[in-house]
Amino acid sequence: DTGVSQNPRHKITKRGQNVTFRCDPISEHNRLYWYRQTLGQGPEFLTYFQNEAQLEKSRLLSDRFSAERPKGSFSTLEIQRTEQGDSAMYLCASSFGGRLTGELFFGEGSRLTVL
Amino acid sequence: AQTVTQSQPEMSVQEAETVTLSCTYDTSESDYYLFWYKQPPSRQMILVIRQEAYKQQNATENRFSVNFQKAAKSFSLKISDSQLGDAAMYFCAYKDNDMRFGAGTRLTVKP
Numbered sequence: 001d002t003g004v005s006q007n008p009r010h011k012i013t014k015r016g017q018n019v020t021f022r023c024d025p026i027s028e029h030n031r032l033y034w035y036r037q038t039l040g041q042g043p044e045f046l047t048y049f050q051n052e053a054q055l056e057k058s059r060l061l062s063d064r065f066s067a068e069r070p071k072g073s074f075s076t077l078e079i080q081r082t083e084q085g086d087s088a089m090y091l092c093a094s095s096f097g098g099r100l101t102g103e104l105f106f107g108e109g110s111r112l113t114v115l
Numbered sequence: 116a117q118t119v120t121q122s123q124p125e126m127s128v129q130e131a132e133t134v135t136l137s138c139t140y141d142t143s144e145s146d147y148y149l150f151w152y153k154q155p156p157s158r159q160m161i162l163v164i165r166q167e168a169y170k171q172q173n174a175t176e177n178r179f180s181v182n183f184q185k186a187a188k189s190f191s192l193k194i195s196d197s198q199l200g201d202a203a204m205y206f207c208a209y210k211d212n213d214m215r216f217g218a219g220t221r222l223t224v225k226p
Contacts, residue, residue: 035216045214055212103148108158109159
């Protein structure tokens with residue numbers, strides 16, 4: 001069990017560019033979550049998947065954000081036309097089970113800096 | 116939507132002493148989970164303790180225990196015999212379908 005893996009760990013980009021983050025969950029976990037965390041704040045929910053189905057999206061997830069989880073394995077989070085306000089740590093977490101089961105296991109995060 | 120409130124942005128405790136971190140939440144659900152997560156500086160979130168809402172008994176994990184008051188929608192974390200390694204951000208979290216976090220409490224442990 002290698003834990004939740006996120007890549008890249010750090011990304012610096014210019015405003016207006018597109019960026020993509022990847023998350024590899026713990027292999028047997030069927031649920032995968034994306035959060036955004038700014039400095040000194042708690043993680044804000046973005047979206048989650050059960051297997052390959054995206055079951056919920058936060059209103060924080062504007063149309064510039066898209067997440068996919070093809071084949072129910074790894075997931076990608078793409079941000080198009082980045083803005084300075086997108087600078088944050090993007091956290092991925094996974095869990096096993098259904099609605100009322102499972103703690104979330106977190107990755108180390110992908111830090112985005114938009115210049 | 117469910118909300119989680121941590122009213123203490125910062126707390127400080129002397130090494131070996133006891134500290135309690137507060138958390139309240141709002142939900143209309145009867146079945147859910149509550150968690151406390153720890154996030155050391157520049158490190159990943161790790162689970163400290165969890166509580167199932169249907170269980171009346173308060174969860175305990177070594178030096179960490181909770182006071183779960185379902186009717187009051189309160190879920191506090193008590194850290195006994197505080198150690199320097201306990202210094203971190205602590206987040207209270209509520210989970211039914213997804214997990215929602217409070218804003219966190221920064222705990223400082225003084226030697």
